[in-house]
Amino acid sequence: MGKVAVSMSMSLDGFVTGPHDSRKNPLGEGGEVLHHWLGPTSTPADQAVLQEMVDGAGVILMGRRSYDICVGDGGWGDGGPAGQVPCFVLTHNPPAEAPDVFTFVTDGIESAIAQAQAVAGDRVVGLHGATAAQQALAVGLLDEIQVHLVPVLLGGGVRLFDLLGADPVNLERDRVVEAGSGVTHLRYRVIR
Numbered sequence: 001m002g003k004v005a006v007s008m009s010m011s012l013d014g015f016v017t018g019p020h021d022s023r024k025n026p027l028g029e030g031g032e033v034l035h036h037w038l039g040p041t042s043t044p045a046d047q048a049v050l051q052e053m054v055d056g057a058g059v060i061l062m063g064r065r066s067y068d069i070c071v072g073d074g075g076w077g078d079g080g081p082a083g084q085v086p087c088f089v090l091t092h093n094p095p096a097e098a099p100d101v102f103t104f105v106t107d108g109i110e111s112a113i114a115q116a117q118a119v120a121g122d123r124v125v126g127l128h129g130a131t132a133a134q135q136a137l138a139v140g141l142l143d144e145i146q147v148h149l150v151p152v153l154l155g156g157g158v159r160l161f162d163l164l165g166a167d168p169v170n171l172e173r174d175r176v177v178e179a180g181s182g183v184t185h186l187r188y189r190v191i192r
């Protein structure tokens with residue numbers, strides 16, 4: 001079975017968006033800098049990290065806010081964040097219509113991960129948005145955390161590691177890639 005991993009661009013103060021993320025401004029105020037390593041400032045080291053993620057992705061699992069903000073003309077067209085890679089969306093209220101690549105799950109994170117792994121096979125279930133990662137950690141189903149640490153302090157927005165339980169989560173650092181773009185790609189195994 002493939003691993004469950006989160007891979008997100010994060011500011012040094014822990015935000016994966018700036019303040020007021022919305023369909024018009026998916027990464028919030030000032031947050032677009034979080035993804036510059038994927039475009040304008042990308043170096044061969046950044047591209048290698050990205051290619052590894054693209055090659056490994058079996059299913060993307062996300063929360064409904066990510067879907068609402070980014071689907072269609074929000075930036076993804078008729079696909080998801082990785083084109084036609086299947087996407088599962090956690091939600092309380094599935095939409096009446098959606099592009100074919102999306103499957104909506106209403107019975108919680110454990111069910112969503114089980115369904116995603118069944119489709120992904122040996123490939124990675126990649127978590128997208130902050131709440132899926134937090135819930136996967138809480139139920140002991142997250143294997144890996146990859147943070148693309150961007151040298152900016154955003155001061156507000158969506159925190160990647162909000163709403164964790166009281167117990168510490170121990171990690172083992174697995175890899176550090178210092179890209180010439182200024183981004184540090186950090187990868188950790190979750191110790192369980």
Ligand SMILES: NC(=O)c1ccc[n+]([C@@H]2O[C@H](COP(=O)([O-])OP(=O)(O)OC[C@H]3O[C@@H](n4cnc5c(N)ncnc54)[C@H](OP(=O)(O)O)[C@@H]3O)[C@@H](O)[C@H]2O)c1
Pocket residue numbers: 007008009010015016017021022026027028034062063064065066067069070090091092093105106107108109128129130131132135158
């Ligand atoms: N920096 C990066 O690399 C990066 C990457 C990806 C996304 N993002 C950004 O992250 C933001 C979204 O992240 P987010 O953490 O705010 O929201 P999210 O995780 O995408 O969505 C949260 C929503 O998902 C639904 N949900 C989550 N868990 C559920 C469960 N167990 N059962 C039923 N429904 C559940 C709920 O919506 P309902 O109750 O409405 O159904 C909840 O309000 C977006 O702005 C996106 O652009 C950044």
